[in-house]
Amino acid sequence: MSKLKLKKKVMYRGIVVLIILIVGSILGLNFYNDYQYRQTYEYKLIEHGYNLEEAKKLVDFYKEDEILNSILLREKNTTIVELIQEKYYIHKNLERYLKYKDKNKDTTIKDVIAIVNVNRDYEFYEQDIPTDTSLGILINVNKYYTLPDDFEPIDISDISIRYSYNGNKMTKEANDAYVSMWNSAKNEGLTLIVNSSYRDLATQERVYNNIKASSGMKEADKVAARPGHSEHQTGLAIDVFEVGNQATSTFKDSPAYTWLKNNAHLYGFIERYPEDKEYLTGYSFESWHWRYVGIEVATKMYEENITFDEYYAYYIENQA
Numbered sequence: 001m002s003k004l005k006l007k008k009k010v011m012y013r014g015i016v017v018l019i020i021l022i023v024g025s026i027l028g029l030n031f032y033n034d035y036q037y038r039q040t041y042e043y044k045l046i047e048h049g050y051n052l053e054e055a056k057k058l059v060d061f062y063k064e065d066e067i068l069n070s071i072l073l074r075e076k077n078t079t080i081v082e083l084i085q086e087k088y089y090i091h092k093n094l095e096r097y098l099k100y101k102d103k104n105k106d107t108t109i110k111d112v113i114a115i116v117n118v119n120r121d122y123e124f125y126e127q128d129i130p131t132d133t134s135l136g137i138l139i140n141v142n143k144y145y146t147l148p149d150d151f152e153p154i155d156i157s158d159i160s161i162r163y164s165y166n167g168n169k170m171t172k173e174a175n176d177a178y179v180s181m182w183n184s185a186k187n188e189g190l191t192l193i194v195n196s197s198y199r200d201l202a203t204q205e206r207v208y209n210n211i212k213a214s215s216g217m218k219e220a221d222k223v224a225a226r227p228g229h230s231e232h233q234t235g236l237a238i239d240v241f242e243v244g245n246q247a248t249s250t251f252k253d254s255p256a257y258t259w260l261k262n263n264a265h266l267y268g269f270i271e272r273y274p275e276d277k278e279y280l281t282g283y284s285f286e287s288w289h290w291r292y293v294g295i296e297v298a299t300k301m302y303e304e305n306i307t308f309d310e311y312y313a314y315y316i317e318n319q320a
């Protein structure tokens with residue numbers, strides 16, 4: 001063999017080896033990448049039946065291994081993907097959301113979340129959760145959250161008869177806020193007047209028991225709160241009307257109500273039982289019942305157009 005031929009042979013071999021190396025490493029890298037991908041939740045969720053988009057949404061949302069593993073342990077359910085895309089989704093309620101949606105197929109995902117968050121998937125008074133009284137102006141009292149029997153609001157003060165009927169009281173902070181709201185309304189030619197405010201446990205007991213005695217428990221539960229469950233016991237709620245316009249049936253049509261709706265949050269007050277929200281609050285529309293929560297929270301609720309029950313579930317309980 002000539003030297004030249006030998007050189008060529010060596011060169012060919014070199015090229016072949018090089019090609020094998022290149023192809024090999026590409027394949028190897030691919031296998032490696034494949035292997036890596038198979039370890040991801042995205043892959044596992046797709047294997048579980050979700051499509052790529054759904055898998056990506058679940059991974060993006062949950063991030064944590066523990067939760068993603070728990071999603072993999074349950075049957076594929078695209079309702080979960082719909083639920084996590086809603087703003088007020090709370091993970092600890094997932095089971096309840098799914099159960100509620102299953103029983104109420106026509107309810108929108110948004111409503112399912114709102115309803116479960118405010119406990120409306122339970123019967124009234126079935127839960128009786130002792131409410132967190134350390135929350136001060138953000139105490140939640142409703143048909144699920146109860147005040148302790150010995151609860152007494154701090155700083156209860158008389159509302160001046162300039163702004164209310166005689167004998168009305170509120171906590172000092174709420175009272176001051178009401179007075180400044182009253183003055184602004186007055187500047188618009190509206191004279192607000194409080195006709196009911198702080199009620200202690202004994203008074204609430206009397207109110208409720210009187211109705212119960214005359215009309216039965218069902219009716220009493222419809223129109224009054226059970227003792228320990230009335231927001232009036234917190235000293236943060238008022239029933240407010242306009243002088244000359246004090247019928248519960250027509251106050252909603254008054255300029256004073258419209259003014260309150262647009263401005264009360266600027267003074268820290270919120271409409272507690274709005275129209276069309278009975279399915280969340282558990283109370284029929286009460287245009288006259290306003291609750292003090294402070295300007296910051298009132299403004300946020302106003303901007304997001306949510307009830308206090310929804311606010312409480314998502315921004316207080318869920319973040320605690």
Ligand SMILES: [Zn+2]
Nearest residue numbers: 237238239289
């Ligand atoms: Zn009221």
